[in-house]
Amino acid sequence: MARSMQRAVPARASANPARRAARSQVSILLATRKGAWLFHGDPARRTWRVDGPHFHGHVVNHLMRDPRDGTTLLAAAKTGHLGPTIFRSTNRGRTWKEAARPPAFTKAPEGEGRAVDHTFWLAPGHASQPGVWFAGTSPQGLFRSEDAGVTWAPFSSINDDPQYRKWMGTVQDGTPDGPKLHSIIVDPRDPDHLYFAMSGGGVHESVDGGRTFAPLVNGLAVVEGFDVDEVTFHDPHCVRLCPSNPDRLYQQNHCGIYRLDRPSDTWVRIGTRMPKRVGDIGFPMVVHPRDADAAWVFPMDGTTVWPRTSPDGKPAVYATRNAGRTWQRLDSGMPREQAWWTVKRQAMAADAGEPVGLYFGTTSGELWASRDEGTRWTCIARHLPEIYAVEAAVFR
Amino acid sequence: MNVLIPGPLRPYTGRARVEASGATLADALADLDRQYPGIRFRMIDEQDRVRRHVRIFIRGDQVFDLRTPLAPDDEVIIVQALSGG
Numbered sequence: 001m002a003r004s005m006q007r008a009v010p011a012r013a014s015a016n017p018a019r020r021a022a023r024s025q026v027s028i029l030l031a032t033r034k035g036a037w038l039f040h041g042d043p044a045r046r047t048w049r050v051d052g053p054h055f056h057g058h059v060v061n062h063l064m065r066d067p068r069d070g071t072t073l074l075a076a077a078k079t080g081h082l083g084p085t086i087f088r089s090t091n092r093g094r095t096w097k098e099a100a101r102p103p104a105f106t107k108a109p110e111g112e113g114r115a116v117d118h119t120f121w122l123a124p125g126h127a128s129q130p131g132v133w134f135a136g137t138s139p140q141g142l143f144r145s146e147d148a149g150v151t152w153a154p155f156s157s158i159n160d161d162p163q164y165r166k167w168m169g170t171v172q173d174g175t176p177d178g179p180k181l182h183s184i185i186v187d188p189r190d191p192d193h194l195y196f197a198m199s200g201g202g203v204h205e206s207v208d209g210g211r212t213f214a215p216l217v218n219g220l221a222v223v224e225g226f227d228v229d230e231v232t233f234h235d236p237h238c239v240r241l242c243p244s245n246p247d248r249l250y251q252q253n254h255c256g257i258y259r260l261d262r263p264s265d266t267w268v269r270i271g272t273r274m275p276k277r278v279g280d281i282g283f284p285m286v287v288h289p290r291d292a293d294a295a296w297v298f299p300m301d302g303t304t305v306w307p308r309t310s311p312d313g314k315p316a317v318y319a320t321r322n323a324g325r326t327w328q329r330l331d332s333g334m335p336r337e338q339a340w341w342t343v344k345r346q347a348m349a350a351d352a353g354e355p356v357g358l359y360f361g362t363t364s365g366e367l368w369a370s371r372d373e374g375t376r377w378t379c380i381a382r383h384l385p386e387i388y389a390v391e392a393a394v395f396r
Numbered sequence: 397m398n399v400l401i402p403g404p405l406r407p408y409t410g411r412a413r414v415e416a417s418g419a420t421l422a423d424a425l426a427d428l429d430r431q432y433p434g435i436r437f438r439m440i441d442e443q444d445r446v447r448r449h450v451r452i453f454i455r456g457d458q459v460f461d462l463r464t465p466l467a468p469d470d471e472v473i474i475v476q477a478l479s480g481g
Contacts, residue, residue, distance in 0.1 A: 079404060080449070081404055081447075081449040081450070081476050081477070081478065082404055082405070082438040082439070082447070082450075082476075083437050083438045083439065083440075083441060083447050085434065085437065085438065098433075098434045099434075100433065100434070102434075102437060104437070104441075104442035105442050105443075106442075107442060107443060107444070108443060110443075113442065113443035114443070115441035115442055115443050115445065116441075116442070
């Protein structure tokens with residue numbers, strides 16, 4: 001693997017906070033099918049120092065930094081043969097310690113209970129609640145930690161609620177490697193306002209700190225032939241809330257790209273403006289840290305048998321700058337043909353720099369970066385295992 | 397009693413053979429977890445089921461029931477069934 005593929009350029013001082021954020025040395029947190037890696041950038045985001053593998057051979061579904069202390073890392077891991085767990089680091093990954101009590105469902109009467117196969121999604125809690133984390137699992141479960149990920153407990157009633165269990169469907173209804181609870185979102189204005197999504201099982205909202213949740217699926221399409229009013233048939237792939245306007249959410253769904261502007265409860269399909277030959281099916285959804293009209297997606301081939309590759313073998317990011325009225329193809333630097341990889345739902349992220357840096361990891365183990373909001377792309381690492389998740393973080 | 401630990405779990409124990417005590421397999425696994433925190437959940441799920449790909453043998457017999465009684469001189473052999481890529 002190339003440790004550094006571009007020439008480093010000295011950074012200039014800047015009074016612009018966003019520019020300063022970019023110069024605060026972004027690290028890319030990579031979770032893969034065979035371990036985790038950290039790529040530490042120089043202030044200009046031109047060269048990257050690789051640190052890894054961590055947990056070599058483990059399936060790592062998510063690696064996440066705590067934005068509140070700027071240091072703690074949590075990794076959701078399992079191996080193909082052992083049960084799932086969470087690892088924690090308080091020194092940027094130099095050493096790791098296993099959670100004392102990883103996410104696990106409540107013990108049920110014999111033959112009835114579910115077991116966590118893997119933790120899929122990690123989400124830090126509200127800024128006012130240091131130490132609080134949420135986890136989404138496969139099969140679908142929602143868990144919470146109040147001690148920075150050391151111990152975890154089932155959160156809210158949904159895990160064992162008969163209605164929610166029905167909406168979660170069976171393993172047969174879920175994604176190929178297991179149905180997932182993902183996109184756990186905490187409203188930055190209100191720690192009691194929460195969202196999560198299930199693949200399958202729809203998008204859900206709580207306004208009472210998670211005591212109760214209700215579906216939020218109006219306006220979303222389902223696969224032809226299924227009943228749109230049945231929550232279990234809704235398959236959100238990735239939901240993101242805009243930090244600059246927490247009343248706006250974007251969603252990449254099994255059946256298109258959507259936007260929701262609260263207090264409306266009806267999603268609007270904005271993917272219809274995508275080119276017909278590309279379509280609006282995909283997995284990741286990325287929002288701009290400061291501009292709620294800007295978002296990025298990575299379309300894949302969702303036709304016929306769902307090849308889950310780049311459409312026509314020509315990968316591209318698509319961006320909107322006007323909340324989905326129009327889309328622009330961004331593929332400069334990417335292969336022009338015969339590139340049959342794609343990007344999973346957690347494997348694309350933005351940093352907070354000016355201009356925004358974008359990063360995605362491919363199913364073929366390549367890590368790509370753009371320092372200019374997607375205009376030009378560079379492959380900064382290849383020959384990695386299949387990439388499951390990408391996060392951009394600044395350590396303190 | 398003597399317990400044989402499979403390779404993937406040796407980061408917990410640091411060696412292949414360890415000692416544990418208990419009147420049942422559940423007790424022995426609890427004792428192992430006291431000595432090596434976290435090891436039990438990697439083998440046994442929250443519904444007390446032996447995880448897929450984990451196999452436990454006592455006196456040469458494969459067991460799935462954690463209530464299986466143990467004698468002090470029994471040997472517990474835990475193995476990992478490898479599959480996949």
